[in-house]
Amino acid sequence: MLRALESVIAVLAMIAIGFGLARRVKPDAQATALLSRLVMSVALPSYMVANLMGGYDRVRLLALLPGLSVPFIVMLLSFGIAVLVARAARVSGARRGVFASLFALSNTIFIGLPVNEILFGTASLPFVLLYYIANTTLFWTIGVYGIARDAAALGGKPAARIVSAEGLRRVLSPPLVAFLASAALILLGVKLPQFLLDLTKTVGGMTTPLSMIFVGITVASVDWRKIRLDLDLALLIGGRFVLSPLLLVLAVRWTDLPQLMKSVFLIQASMPAMTQVPIVARAYGADAEYAGVMTSITTVASLLTIPLFMGLVGLVF
Numbered sequence: 001m002l003r004a005l006e007s008v009i010a011v012l013a014m015i016a017i018g019f020g021l022a023r024r025v026k027p028d029a030q031a032t033a034l035l036s037r038l039v040m041s042v043a044l045p046s047y048m049v050a051n052l053m054g055g056y057d058r059v060r061l062l063a064l065l066p067g068l069s070v071p072f073i074v075m076l077l078s079f080g081i082a083v084l085v086a087r088a089a090r091v092s093g094a095r096r097g098v099f100a101s102l103f104a105l106s107n108t109i110f111i112g113l114p115v116n117e118i119l120f121g122t123a124s125l126p127f128v129l130l131y132y133i134a135n136t137t138l139f140w141t142i143g144v145y146g147i148a149r150d151a152a153a154l155g156g157k158p159a160a161r162i163v164s165a166e167g168l169r170r171v172l173s174p175p176l177v178a179f180l181a182s183a184a185l186i187l188l189g190v191k192l193p194q195f196l197l198d199l200t201k202t203v204g205g206m207t208t209p210l211s212m213i214f215v216g217i218t219v220a221s222v223d224w225r226k227i228r229l230d231l232d233l234a235l236l237i238g239g240r241f242v243l244s245p246l247l248l249v250l251a252v253r254w255t256d257l258p259q260l261m262k263s264v265f266l267i268q269a270s271m272p273a274m275t276q277v278p279i280v281a282r283a284y285g286a287d288a289e290y291a292g293v294m295t296s297i298t299t300v301a302s303l304l305t306i307p308l309f310m311g312l313v314g315l316v317f
Contacts, residue, residue: 009303011111011208011212014208014209014212015213015216015299017212017213017216018212018213018214018216018217019217019219019220021216021217022217022221023220032214033282033283035210035217036214036279037283038210039207039211040173040175040279041174042174043210044174044175044276045177046199046201046203046204046207047109047203047205048136048175049178049181049192049197049200049204050197050200050204051204052179052182052183053200054201056129057189058187060126061186062187064129064130067258068130070252070255070257071131071133071248071265071268071269072138075105075135075138078103078105078239078244078247079103081239081243082099082100082103082104082239083100085103085239093153094153094154094287095287096146096150097146097150097286098146098147098277098286098290098291098294099232100146101139101147101277102239102240102273102277102291102294103235103236103273105139105273105277106240106244106268106269106271106273106274107272107274107275108131108136108271109128110208111272112128112131112267112268115267116264116268119310120260120264124260127261131264131268132268133179135268135274137176139277143277144284147281147284147286148286151285154285154286155285211275211276212275214278214279215278215292215295215296218278218291218293219293219296233294236273240272240273240298241270241305244269244270245266245269245309249316252265252266253317263313266309270309271302272295272299272301272305273294273298274295275295275299277291
């Protein structure tokens with residue numbers, strides 16, 4: 001349990017580094033945009049290639065498929081509920097896409113991966129990746145589309161259309177292309193040269209620290225004295241730490257999926273909001289400050305929720 005808390009504290013420390021740098025250096029908009037582009041277009045795609053191509057073959061990849069539907073179903077239901085909740089609570093039209101992504105999707109790699117490895121050992125990693133595949137696919141399609149619509153609403157432009165050429169470009173983002181290409185190469189039995197795997201692993205290693213530093217920079221621009229426990233925040237915390245885990249339990253409770261898979265999925269569903277949301281919000285011109293604050297608050301809240309779910313996982317299943 002202590003090591004799980006230490007992993008969250010390490011993430012918060014990286015956020016603090018970005019926060020401190022922003023307070024001292026005062027980065028301009030170009031510097032911040034460069035950082036977000038570096039993560040989106042270079043570090044994160046490399047991270048996906050390194051993890052998929054470096055650890056999976058065709059047999060292992062296909063063996064994971066029976067459980068893949070569970071996280072997709074849970075997150076799609078969460079997205080649907082998030083949209084209804086946002087409308088009922090009258091969340092700003094320029095924030096609904098960001099709100100839905102924060103509500104429905106979790107930090108499966110930066111926090112979820114180390115927590116699961118600490119709890120269940122390396123045997124949990126394939127199931128962590130399974131949840132991550134669904135999480136990433138939905139974020140870089142439905143999630144990014146919603147954030148693009150936020151940006152359009154914020155700028156007074158026509159709403160984005162996913163069936164348009166521009167919508168297709170948004171869906172086929174560098175991280176999703178890297179994931180699809182890696183999966184295709186694995187299924188075809190193609191292996192990358194070792195030096196390329198080493199390169200993608202090294203470059204991909206920047207993903208976590210750069211993402212956290214970006215969140216810290218975004219939070220540094222916020223006047224925290226204006227933050228109140230409003231309805232948006234209360235609903236988001238409820239979605240992340242109550243609704244998503246509950247939907248997951250209901251989805252797998254009476255299935256014949258492996259016990260370890262169920263446990264890993266529950267931990268993943270209870271993680272804080274995705275750290276990529278504020279990065280993408282900045283890149284598309286949506287409300288990155290709102291996304292950064294909400295991401296940071298759920299990450300801080302996870303200091304309390306992670307130990308709780310660590311204790312509950314053995315009781316639920």
